[in-house]
Amino acid sequence: MDTRNVDPVWDLVEAKREDFENLADRIFDAPEIAYTERRAVAEHTAMLRTQGFRVGENAAGIPTAVVGEWGAGGPVIAILGEYDALPALSQQAGVATHAPVEEGGHGHGCGHNLLGAAAILAATAVRDWLEAEGIPGRVRYYGCPAEEGGAAKTYMVRDGLFADVDAAISWHPYSHTGVDPARSLANTRIDFTFHGKAAHAAGAPELGRSALDAVELMNVGVNYLREHMPDDARVHYAYLDAGGIAPNVVPARATVRQLIRARDLAGLADLVERVRAVADGAALMTGTRVESRVHSAVSNLVGNRPLEEALQRVLEGLGPVPFDAADRAFAAEIRRTLSPGDIAAAWRDMGIDPALVTDAQNEAPLCDFVLPLDRPFLGGMGSTDVGDVSWAVPTVQARVATCAIGTPLHTWQMTAQGKAPAAHEGMAHAAKAMAGLARLLMRDEGLRRDAAAAHAARLARTPYSCPIPPEVRPPVQAG
Numbered sequence: 001m002d003t004r005n006v007d008p009v010w011d012l013v014e015a016k017r018e019d020f021e022n023l024a025d026r027i028f029d030a031p032e033i034a035y036t037e038r039r040a041v042a043e044h045t046a047m048l049r050t051q052g053f054r055v056g057e058n059a060a061g062i063p064t065a066v067v068g069e070w071g072a073g074g075p076v077i078a079i080l081g082e083y084d085a086l087p088a089l090s091q092q093a094g095v096a097t098h099a100p101v102e103e104g105g106h107g108h109g110c111g112h113n114l115l116g117a118a119a120i121l122a123a124t125a126v127r128d129w130l131e132a133e134g135i136p137g138r139v140r141y142y143g144c145p146a147e148e149g150g151a152a153k154t155y156m157v158r159d160g161l162f163a164d165v166d167a168a169i170s171w172h173p174y175s176h177t178g179v180d181p182a183r184s185l186a187n188t189r190i191d192f193t194f195h196g197k198a199a200h201a202a203g204a205p206e207l208g209r210s211a212l213d214a215v216e217l218m219n220v221g222v223n224y225l226r227e228h229m230p231d232d233a234r235v236h237y238a239y240l241d242a243g244g245i246a247p248n249v250v251p252a253r254a255t256v257r258q259l260i261r262a263r264d265l266a267g268l269a270d271l272v273e274r275v276r277a278v279a280d281g282a283a284l285m286t287g288t289r290v291e292s293r294v295h296s297a298v299s300n301l302v303g304n305r306p307l308e309e310a311l312q313r314v315l316e317g318l319g320p321v322p323f324d325a326a327d328r329a330f331a332a333e334i335r336r337t338l339s340p341g342d343i344a345a346a347w348r349d350m351g352i353d354p355a356l357v358t359d360a361q362n363e364a365p366l367c368d369f370v371l372p373l374d375r376p377f378l379g380g381m382g383s384t385d386v387g388d389v390s391w392a393v394p395t396v397q398a399r400v401a402t403c404a405i406g407t408p409l410h411t412w413q414m415t416a417q418g419k420a421p422a423a424h425e426g427m428a429h430a431a432k433a434m435a436g437l438a439r440l441l442m443r444d445e446g447l448r449r450d451a452a453a454a455h456a457a458r459l460a461r462t463p464y465s466c467p468i469p470p471e472v473r474p475p476v477q478a479g
Contacts, residue, residue: 009439010318010432012125017428020124023047024117024427028093028418031085031106031113034150035476037064040083044120044143051124053141060159062152062474066143067161068120070127074136075448077126077438078162078393080170080386081119082112082147091415096333098412107415111173114402114418116143118171118427122434129439137442140165144385146474149189149259151296153385155474157392158466166448167307167441168395170386171430173402173414173423176350177320178371179311180397182303182390185232185261186268187383188467189295191240192218192279196288198252208250212243214286215254221278222258232381233271234261257295261383264300265467295475297467299387302458306450307396307437312373314436321401321429323366327422331365331404334413343406351375366422367401382409391464394451398433402426 023043030039041064048055053068090105091098101107108114123141130137142161146152162168172180194215199208222235229235236259243251260275262268276292283290323331335343343362344354350371389395402423407413417423441448 009125009129009435012128013121013428013431013435016121016124017431020117020121020431021424021427023120024113024424025419027083027113027116028108031090031108033087033106034084034146034148035062035064035474037084037145040064040116041066041143041145044081044083044116047120048141051127053127060156060161060474062145062155062476064145065152065156068123068141068143069138071130071138072136074138075166075442076138076140076164077441078140078142078165078168079119079123079434079438080142080144080153080168080389081116082144083116084112084145084148084150086110086148086410089410089412089415091412093416093419094330095416096330096337107412108418109410109412109415110148111402111414111418111423112147114173114423114427115171118430119434121428121431122438125431125435126438126442130442135442139438147385149296150475151298151385151468152474154296154298154388154466154468157388158468162389162392165393167451168389168393169434169437170395171398171400171434173426174399175346175401175403175405175407176367176371176399177315177369177401178350178375178399179308179315179373180399181377182301182308182397183377183381184301184387185234185263185381185383186265186298186300186387186467187259187261188268188272188297189257189259190272191255191257191293191295192290193253193255193292194283194286194288194290196250196252196286199250201248201250205250209287210250211254211288212251214282214288214290215239215256217285218256218279218282221281222275225274225278229271230263230267232263233267235259235275265465268467294469294472298383298385299391299464299467301384301387302390302395304390304394304396304451304454306447306454307394308373310440310447311396311398311433311437314433314440315370315398318429318432318436320368320370321426323368323422323425327420327425328365330420331422334404334417335365335406337413338404338406342408345379345408346406349379351378353378365404367405388466391459394455396437398430400426400430400433
């Protein structure tokens, strides 16, 4: 790849990276969970306005979603950002021991403070390049809340916010650098509420109908389903209402949230039917009544080979994240808190058999290479609402190293590294990769055409159907 064609936009990233590192740190210091990201969206909105973007607030009717656009005419290239945190992952930054800032508080255990800041930095670099070149084209930043379980992008797709986009680009903080393999599980979160009848648990238990018994029987039934589900399907649950705190009262109401995952939307629909049947059976056994409500849902990712190949060329031109000795020293401290299983899982996620990892590789605390595009798939899969964007428009994602090899997402160790210099290096690197690819897409009509053709071919085989029912609205938090 001729890196001279990309260097100018990388320089534009470097010119403004400090402002955006500070933005990432401010988001880190005020972690907010799904649909409550008021400070985060205010910070991103202010930055968009400072950089000269046209701003659309309350995107898709979500107060914590924002869209910023710059330019006119030409192609529309979207860059996706996130900024939501996770509950119960509070952790002091830069400390390699478990040390919550606030017991039970929120924390950026998935690196979304970095994700959103890098995305808006990339969009700003593309904005600056478009202005300098004076060519037609629009760069559009999507500030997306509630990726962690809230499916905001699914609602945004359903409301047509991506209808005129030519291609979408995103990234995620990880312990390695490479093109995301576009594998994820479709999922839905459904709240099952059982209604029974209260009674004195000792004096007249025969008069009661326990909603809590129904929830527990449902969970037992779902557990028996596991043997008969596809290997990559998953069902998890959490009690939202366990029926109260009085054991001498037969609980009249209880609610469980079932998170159901499958390889694709068709498999998800089949598994949901089976879980619903289990809920009906639990209600029948306990003499209760069950009602359900879809809380959120996301689709599986759809890959786009032309975009993946183009992003691979950009990443190879960039090379690995330029970590220094201090970065490696702190990463080594974090590694000492991880189990051998954590580290082995990271190598599998890179497509590398842990048994074949050399001693030198195992001793390296940070990823100092770019993974090949066509690597074996050895890891597990999670879910993301980027999946629904990938059904709407050609989409590609990068994974960029910001943390020690072996760091599991959704842990205090990930949070602890969220403001580290290594995280800032990875964040700037991701911004350069996204801005570089956006620049190529702006200039290369053939790449856009190939990406659109690959996307159309996929949808011709399997048309998109939004997994969230039309009557379900985003679970926006009042405040």
